[in-house]
Every structure is written in C-alpha cells, then in structure tokens.
Amino acid sequence: MTLTSPAEHVDTVVARPQPRRGVSFRDAGPPIALVVIFLAFSVLSDDFRTFTNVQNIMDTAAVLAVVTCGITFVLMMGSIDLSAPGLMGASAIAVALLVANNRNGNDLGLLGVLVAVAIAAALGCLSGLALVLLKVPSFMTTLGVSAVGLGLATLMFNGVQPNITDKMLASWAVERFLGFSYLTWIAVACILVGWLVQRYSRLGRYAYAIGGAEEVLSLSGIRVKPYKVAVFTMAGAFYGLAGVMVTSQLSAGLVQAGRGFDFQAITAAVVGGTLLTGGRGGVLHSTVGVLLVTVVINGLVQIGVSPYWQGGVQGLIVVVAVAAAVLPQRRRNQVVK
C-alpha cells in the first residue's frame, strides 16, 4: 500500500538552499565585535589609533596567535588542551640551552629551535596517547602533561637562568619586515599553515569531523586514534614554537614562559567562534578571537584603566563580546554547555 501511493508526484522540488560559501552570517559576530571594539578604543584614545600601536598589537598578538592555532585543532575535535604552559616552558628552556647561551657551549641555532619544538611535540603526543590508549579525558591528560613539562623545564633550568646570545633567535623579536617583527610574520605563517591544514589536509578535516561525529568516522572504517594523537602532537609543536618565540622576546628561557596561555588561548578561540564542544570554527575564527582579546588588553592600558580593574574589565568585555556574537544564533532548545 505505502509503496504504490501516488504521493511520488508530490515532492515538488523546492529550490534547494545553496550552501553558504565564504563568510556566513553566523560567523560574522566576532569580526564585527572586533571592529566595534577597535573603533571604540580609537575614539577613546588618540594613542590607540596610531600605526605604532597597531604594530604593537600585532607583535603582542603573535605568541598568543601561535598557541591558539594549535589549540584550535584540539578544540575542533571537541577535546580541550591545558598543556600549553608546561610545553612552552619545556621548549623555552630547551631552546635557551641549545642555541648559543650563557650556560653551556651549545650553538645549534635553527636546529636547536627544531629540537625544542620536537620536545614539545613529543609531549603533546604523550597527551594524545594517554587520551586514546588510557581513555583518559584530554582535560586530565593535558593537565598532567603540562605538569610533566613544567617538571622537565625545572630540571633543565637547574637554578641558573639561561640567557640566549644567539643572534638569529634574538633578531626574531627585534628585526622588522614591512613594519612588523619577524615574530609577527612567524605567527602569520603559522596561521596560514594552520588554515591550509584545516582546509586541505586529511588531518585537519578529520579533526573537524571528529568534533562533528566521532562515532561516524569509526563506522566509516576510519581509525580516529592516530588522528587524535597527531592533532595533539601538532598542537604541541605549535606550543613549542610559541615557547621559542617567548624565549626570543625575553632573550631568556623561562620556566614560566607559558603561564596563563592555556586559558588565554581557549578564550581567544571561543571568542572567535570555535565551539568547545567541537565541530565548529577554525584557525581563522580563532585568529579573530586573538586579535579581539589583544586589542582589548592593549586598549584598556591605552585609555588608562586602573590596573586594579584591568582584569575585571577584560572579563566583562569577553563575556559581552561572546554574548553579542551568539545573539543572532539564539534558538530554543539549543545546547549551550
């Protein structure tokens, strides 16, 4: 009976909604918030709207942008990553001890940078392995690995501050190209790489898909575990590079090089529209978030908000920015965690 029902004539083909290409409306919130906040500070402070300050903002954003690049892939999978402080600390100390420095005779130059990044990547890999093999939530594995990283860093630090004398590494923070420091360009390169990985590589797309529906990937015969591990490893490499960048900025390897970057990066990513539940957003979204957060911090100093209130006002602006950004997408029954 059902089969023979003549209802088949019914399904008039309605004009199908064409898929959105490029920027969609629901992605527009954070960029608009960025522009609004930027304009607001420009009006409030003449010092803010100078080119030097824009340079300054970009330079300041560089390290956070690299960390956020890494964390974005983890968040895209729906996992979380708190290991940035430990991994950055380990790589900062490692690179300071490997390039020309005041502690030992090493002078590995770029190779030293690579080794430091590799150490962080290995630690990232460790979080990933603990996640997939021990089935411990990433929240915990990364927290644990962060502690391990800090411990390693403290061991390497061994009581004496390593200062770098390496010309190449020191120049990253000082030399400029087209008005911006090399570090800023490194961050731009990272964002570009991150974006290409996200859009054109299997790793990136699978990370995105894992956030959307992990079980479906297994049903399609894809082994997701290696990809998860790879994502954490890649994130670790980004943090490692960020640790190296901090070392370049400070001319010294600090165990605390990554302090606070975990929550800052997550905030930036979420403000930019990457969902903590995974499956949405991406490197470009996160970059907008990084700029937004940096602009707020810089702007508050520029307009002279009391240091006592700085943190509070930052927090308020972040909440308001996110509220404004989600406003157009509010739906009943929507899950917000």
Next chain:
Amino acid sequence: MSTPVLATPAADVGHADKGGPTLGQRLTSFMPLIALVALLAALSIADPDFLTQRSLTAVVRTSAPLVVLAVGATLVVLCGGIDLSIAALTSLSTVFFALWLPDLGGLTTLAVIAATACIGAVQGLTHVLLRIPSFIVTLGGMSIFSAVALVISDAGPVRITDRAATEWLTLYVGGYVPMAFVVAVIVVAAIALVLRLTPIQSWITATGYSEPAARLAGTPVDLVKVAAFTVSGACAGLASVMLVSRNFSGSPTMADNLLLPAVAAIVVGGTAITGGHGSVWRSLVGALVITLLRVGLPIVGVPSAWEQILYGAIIVAAVALTLDRSKVLIIK
C-alpha cells in the same frame, strides 16, 4: 484517564530483578577509593612516618576547602557545564568575610554564603538566558571577581581580629576529626541525599547526558543549571569561611590557585567532564587524592621538579583507573 490495556501480552519479557548492576560495575564505583588507598600506601612506603594519625588528621583538615569547592562544582559538571570561577569567588568571599565580620559578627558566615550563592545564581542566569557557554561566563566571572576583590580589599589582606566567628571550624570532633572536614562531609552527604531522594538527580543526569532530550521531556533544564551554579557559589562561600578560619584573614588572591586542583579532584573522582555521569562522593575522594598529592609528595621528600612530573603522571593514572568508561561513550 484509566490506563489502557493492550491486547498483546508481554511474551517473554524478562524484566525480573535480574540484570541489575554486575559485580564489575559495582567495583568501578569503588575505584576512586582504591586509588586513594593505593596512593596512601605508596606514600607510606616512601616515608613510613607519613602514616601517622596526626599526619592523616592534617591531610583531611587540609582537604576540607578543596572538598567543598570540588563538590559544588561537581553539580555544574554533572549538568554538562563547568565553573571556572569557584576559586576567584572563594578569594573574593574571604575578603567579604573579613570586611563584614566587624558588623555582622556571628551572622557573617551565613551572609557570605548567601552572597556567593546569589553570585553563583547570577552566573547561572547569564549562562542560560544569554546562551553563553558556561566556560566563558565563569571565565569572565573569574576575572571580574578578582578585580572586585582587589579593589574592595585595597589590594591587600584584611586581617580578622575576632576569631570567635570561625573558631568552631578549627575544633576537633572526638579529639581527632577536624571540624572543617566534618562540615565538608556533611555538605557532601546532604547534597548526595537530596539528589538521591528527589527527582533532581534524574533531572541533572538527563541534562548532563542530553540537554535537548531533557528539555523536550519537560525537565526544568534551565532551573537545574541555575541551581547547580547557585550551589557551586554557596560552596565557594563555605570554602572561603574554612580558609579564613585557617588563615585568620581574607585576601583577594587567597584561593586563586585552587581552581585546577578542584577540577582535577572532580575528574580524578571519575566524574565525566562531559556531564551526566558522576557523583559528589567521587569528588570527595578525588579531593583527598589531590590533597595527598599536593602535600604528600613534597613532604615525603620528592624534589620539586620530580614532584611536578609525578603529580602529572599520577593524576592521569588515577583517572585511567576511576573513570567508568561504560558510562562515557566518547572520551574527548
């Protein structure tokens, strides 16, 4: 309406009382305790002096604020959210306590708890009404509370001179059991009891596992979430009173570093960070494990750098042991 009677009888439905939780499943709920005992044993082997009554008393006394904080936040986690503001709120309320004590005297404790409960409720409302992820709301809350605490305390500790108001928390029940810990256990028991005896448990669980389904089943999802944040806030207030009783002062940054330990306690207890599965008892045990790690490792003589490495390794191992994976399908 009379309940309808259906023609087809149940053929061979075996819903007799077999098939309840198996032994294995029961065992998994004891895993946190096993982890705790194992850790204690390891520490005692490393330093036999560690296993003394005085030392254990000190551990449970120390753990009380962490237990209370973790237990409050557990409710939020069970609902599928997270509360990152607990530590900053505790710091803020230590300042409240110290500032209000001269005027309110014995009522200060209640006033502080009421105030933090309200602050928690405001965060909850912001979360459900504005649809902002709890992570962001409470992250914002964290920095706002810190700023307020700095400003109202004039960026410094506020000493309390009248210790009578918190004296009771420093007593020992039966000479051995610290009152603060007894209070913490009572809080846990009370919350656990309310959850067990009322429908709230299933509302929270449903919200945590599947919010859309819970909502469409008419569960008061928003109410439950706001309530969870309120309790979490109240617990932060209580924890602050415990800290004040220990430190004789309020300070705008006093408890700031308790955030990650509290969340770690929740997860080490085996509560799923994604929501739904877990319990406040688990967080109690988790908090004890974390406290043992925080104080035990350095006291038995592990050097600072190795202490961090061990801490990292042990919390991961503890979660590997305690998390009941049959309840959490996908580990993110």
Next chain:
Amino acid sequence: MSIDVQPEQTVSEPAPVPALEVRGLVKHYPGVKALDGVDLVVRQHEVLGLAGENGAGKSTLLKALVGLVRPDTGEIYVRGERVRMRSVVEAAENGIGMVFQEQSLVPNLTAAENIVLGSEGSAVRRGVYRWETMRKMAQEQLDKIGSDINPLARTDTLSFADRQMVEIAKLLRIEQRSQHPPVIILDEPTSVLESKEIETLFAQVRRLREFASVVFVSHRLDEVLDVCDRVSVLRGGQSVGELPTAGAVPAELHRMMIGSTGSDDHYHGGGVQAADRRESLLSVRGMSGATFRDVDLDVAPGEIVGIVGVHGSGREDVCRALFGAEPTTAGDVTLDGKKLDLSGTRAACAAGIGYVPAERKTEGMVGPMSVADNMVLTKQGARCTGPLVSPRKQATLVDRWIDRLSIRTPHRGTAIQRLSGGNQQKVVLARWLIAGDIKLLLLDHPTRGLDIGARSEVYRLMRELAGNGVATVLLADSLEEAIGMSDRIVVMSDGRVTKEIDCPSGAKPTPLDLVKEMV
C-alpha cells in the same frame, strides 16, 4: 563445518556459492541473547529481505556482518570462504557495506566529504584534499541515485531525507572498493524517506541487484515484499524461516514474525464523529513562527488530527511551537479554555501536553539513563511520595508499564540505549502516559522504526487514549497511517494550513485526495 568449496567461481554451475552465508551466530548482551544461533544465506544477485519484530536481532546480525559486533560463536562465509570480520574496513574489503539504522553522517562536513569518507581514493592525495576531484566523485554517486543535492553543502543544512540519500550515495562507493560483487546492507533505509525518494531508492536497489546482493530491512512489510526476492524472518534472535516473495502477502509474513496470527486491521477503527467536536480542547488562532504563518487549528477531546504536508511545510515546527520548543511571533493558543503558555516546554508539560519527537536518539531519550529513569523523567510526581522519590513506587509503576506496552528490556535498570529502536520508542511514549494526566499528545512520527506489532500497539494505544478524551496531533509516517488513524486531516503547505479534510471511519479519503491538496 567443512564446506571448503572451490574458491574459483563457476557461474554456470547450478548452485553458485552464496555471496554471504551465516551459520549459528550467537551474541549475548548482559541479560539478552540478541542472536541465538542465526543462519542466513544471501545469494548472489538477489535482494534478501530481513523481517522481524523490534528487538528480534536484525540490526545485531547485520552489524556482525560488517564487523561492528563481535559474535560469541558462529561463522561467516563470504563467497564460500570463512572470514572473521573485525572492522568495517575488513568488511568493505570483503565487499560488504551497510547503511545504518541511525543516520551516520558527520553533520559538519560537506555532503561530498561524507560520501567519500573512509574511501577517499584519488580525492585525497598524500593527505591533501583535492576538492574538485572529490566534488566530482560525489556528484557521480549522487547522480546514480538521481539526487540533486549540492555536494558542497554542509550536511547539517540538508533535510533528513537528503541526508539519507547521501548515506546511500556513500554506500554505493563500495562498488569501487571491492573487486567482488558487493553485498549491500540497508537497515531500515526507508523509515525517514518520502514516497518519491523511496521509489528512487527501490530503483537503485533493483539496479544494484544486477551486480550485487542486497540485504534489506524494513518494518513496512509491503515494501519488503515489493522489493525483495526472498525474505528471511528472525524471531527472538533465531531464524524462523524464509519466504519467497512472489505471491506472498504481508499477513503471511507477519504471522511468521510473531509466530501467531496477527490482526490485519492496523488502525483499529474507532474515532469521534464530527458532531462530537463542538467544543475544542486545543484551539490555535493565527499562530506564526519562523517557518509557519497564521496557523489555525482545533482539536477536540478524543480526536486525532493528522497534519500532512511535504518536507518544509512547517508541520514539525507547529508541533514544536505548541510544545513551547520553538518560538512563536504571534497567535492565540488555548487549551481547555485556558490561554496556553508557549514560553517553554515546562509550561506545556504542566498544562497536560505531551510530545514525542521524531529524532528519538538525540531528542527523545537520554541514552545512558535507565529505562525507568527515562520513563519517569517528565512525570516525576508519579514515582514520588511527597517530594521524595519512592523506589518501590517507581519499580511497580515502571514494571507495570513495561508489561502493558510489552517493552523488551532485560531489566528496568537497563540503559535505554541498549534497547532496540521500537522498544525505545515505547518507553518514550510511556513517559507521557504514566501519570494519566495527559490532555494533548503531539506525536511526531511516533511509529518511525517500529515493527508492525509494535506499531499496531501504538495505534491501539492512541485509540485507547482518544477514547479516554485525549486529543492527539499526529504527524504520520505515511499518508496511509495519517488516513487510517486520523479523524480529521489538516494539510499544510509552505507554512500555512491549506485545507482541512474530515476523515471519519467509513468515509476515508484516498491518499490521492490528500496529495492533490498538498502540492
């Protein structure tokens, strides 16, 4: 067993090696024997139907065939060779692929990516995506089944039916993957499709038969008889026989499934007369929302009103709006003479409205919670004495309803996600009934995925409730169901109510009548 048949295939032989053979498959779950020694033969180039009640073990059997379920004992032979399926990949290499009962697409990927997922071939070279190749590959698959979906659309922007087409398009990639004639398994592929799409699918199935074997599961027995060459029947995890479809009628098949004679009268007659509908229980005037405008609707106590309409007609959203789950911009809604608060689901529940959503897995039930907890989730009062939960009261209540609705579950404490789809649906329905205070039931595809027996029980239940004065709004699974069950049918199109048709027993309209109005 010792069937070491010659591996080389000689098609000219009278009895060619079966494409797939299963012997003595057993699978235990805690408290259930999902498979209890199943035998199954899938011949080459045939469409084999698999029938059985909810929970008979069909999905479990099929999952065992693609390596998702590890059977306790039993053997699987592919083209005469014993194989051990350990993963979907292995199954695919053996030429076996499956469309799952619950949809399995990644919502935030494009349709194209979903189609090639896991078998990207040349679309991904050395880990790098080549979007154009991928789009072409996907387009090719979609063209095969005559779907006009844009391959670069994000999957979660597609309708349910479109997503099903994407699944099938994806499955057909198996042709590229195995050099042998593939075995393609479709577990209830039609339950969410509309007639036209079902036709397209069947055309595909017939095309597939040319070069493949197909295993097809559906609870619509007429479909099974129509498209299959042969039907195997499962009952309680055991094979109870098979039936050539030529000349068979649904009743015969149904008898085999349940082991006794079933009633042919699915819809159980009954209904209210037009005269009884003077005062309406639910009255909707000029309700508008994002996807519907100016909806007027009346439902009398004891009346079942079916809403029909094509995809995008807005009928789902009307239902959700009445339950407070979708915002409205205008309109007066009264229930029992009192103005209805549409601000949230809670108010709706309190007013005596019940809602059974179509997406059971994500919206209907809380998977990891027990059957009992799911059942009492809404009407907490029913298991409480005062404000406190009484475990004894809950046990009696839940067990009584498990009996009443013959829910197959090992225990009331079993997680609902372990039940078969049909049994899950019964639990969800029971949720609204246990307190006995329901006035209006909104049923969105309540029989989706239910076997004929269960469906019949749901119908009987609906009648029973109607008899007790409960008003029902039904979004039916098929036009026949709408016609059979409704006292009145409201046609919606493009967000508006376009027609109301009285539908009393004895003077039912034909599907054709409705279709004319729906266009």
Next chain:
Amino acid sequence: SEEASGGGNDEAGGSGACKPADVKLVGQVRNESNPYEAAWLDGGDAFAESVDLSQERLTYDGDSTKQQEQVSQLLAGDTECLVMNILPNGDSDTPPIVEQAQEAGAYLVTQWNKPADLNVADYDHWVSHITYNGVESGKQIGDALSEAIGGSGGIIALQGILDTGAAKDRFAGLEESLAANTDVKLLDEQTANFSRQEALEVTKTLLTKHGDDVKGIWAANDDMALGALEALKQAGKEGEVAVVGIDAVPDALTAIEDGAMTATVSSDGPWQGGIGLAIGYCVATGELSMDDVAAEERAWYAEQFLIEKDNVAEYMEPKTDEADFACDNVFSRSQGAIS
C-alpha cells in the same frame, strides 16, 4: 615590655636543647624555577652542610593554599627540633604559619612578608622575621632613576603583584622619591605581576602610548626591569631609556655592568636561605637563647645596597661568608628593627 614573652619562662621560652644531629632543617620558597629562589635554597643547603645536616627543600608554586597545606603537614610530623626558614607567599599567609608553628613548637624564621600589625615578640617560637626595607629600596632606585634622566622627564612604573606588601612598599618608596624630585613626572603605572613577560608587553604598550616622553622605567623587581629592557630593544630604544629594578638577580647585574640598566638594590638570596636556618638552628640547639635575642632582632631589616655601575663588580660573585652564620653573628646584617 620589650623583653616580652620570649624570655618569660624559666625554661627560656622557645630556646631548645636539641642535639645538633636531631635538628631537622626545612627551607620553603615559591619555586625552584627562578634564579633568586633557587639560590636561596642552595644557600640553605650550604648552611645545612656546614653543620652536617641536610635541608628539606619545599616549594609551593606561588600557591598560598598549597603553602599552608604543606606547612600543616610538616607540623603534623615530628616538630620538636624542626627549624623552618619560610618565604610566605603573601602577608596574609604569615599569621597561620606562625600560629601553627607556635602551637607545634617548631622554630620558625620568616622572610619578606608579614602583616605590619603582627608582632613577632608575641610568639616565642617565631624566632625572627627578616626583610628588606621596601620603601627604602623603592626610593633608592627612584632617586637613581631621577638622577639618570637628569632630574626631569617622564617615567613609567611597573608594579608587582598588587596585593603584596613588597609591591606596595616599593611603590610607596617611588612616591617618596617623586615627591623629592618634583621635575620627574610619573606618566603611567601598570602592574606586570613581577613577571618578565608581562612586563615586556605592558612596557611595549606604554611606550607606544607615551612615545618619547618616557625617559625612565621604574620596575618593582629586576625580572620586570629585564622585560622592560627587552621591550626597549624591540622598540629600538635600547640605551635611550633608563631602567631600574630591585633584587640584584645575576642578569640585572650583567645589564648594569653593560650599561643597559641603571640601578638595582641587592637582596642576597643565598644569605637569606642560610641565615633563616642558622638563626633557627642556633636557638633550637640552645647555642642562642631566646633571652639573648634582642627585641629589635626579632623583626629586622637586612642590609641592602644600591648597586650601580660603579659598584656592580663587587656584587657579581655572590659571597656568603660562613662567619655570617655563626651563632654569635647571625644578626650582623641587621639594619635595625622594622618600625
């Protein structure tokens, strides 16, 4: 009244009669991952070795609660001959440590942080509290900065963690200095939480805000001063702006030697690590009786020096003299009681 409770008892109050070998030495600082505190613990080790003991090194990660937890745990053990040399995380952390130590009968020396109204003389087991005069150091470097910029011009200030006594005292010192040098103008003040990295970022922002008006940078510690130096380097203003800090960490000394930095004030980590244990050890073993500890030696300012280019060479090598730790000499660096 000055001779307060310390010597009240006939058993000489807190003075102990421990055998030297029974004494247990504990040094507790925030972490071992900065040179100053690592050197502090090493100084403690050096002292312990000199009396054939070993020091238990504790760190608490700058986490007040963790510090309290460790101290309670420590005091739950054997406390009779326990000597603790502790760096409390903040002012508010001192009272509970003191009370617990008093109750347990352990010998306690605290450094740096103490609420002003907490009186050491009220406790007989809290042997001593040592600190540097923050107002003084803040003023000294403020004056040095004024001089370096020629007595007039704009400066910016980088504050420490706002709720620490050290940060406040040092800033108060700066204000005193500014009151004396009226032509020097404080353009801006921000906190960089004693952190090198935060200082880098804050300074960069302030440099763009005030541009060439900035002639000098006052930082509440050397770490921030070093961060500010990096910021100057990145802004291409190396050498154009004078920078001062406090603590005399090795990097800062090097910077002063190189002329990149103007001044710092010494605080001697290794000495602090040793002296606290030494005082406690002397009292625990009875070599030093609490009766003999003068009231002004219960809470005192340690000697500090302004280090500038001309005298930096003297401080490049840390020199702790074992003679400093002899029981009759432990208060030799006192600059007088904390007022």
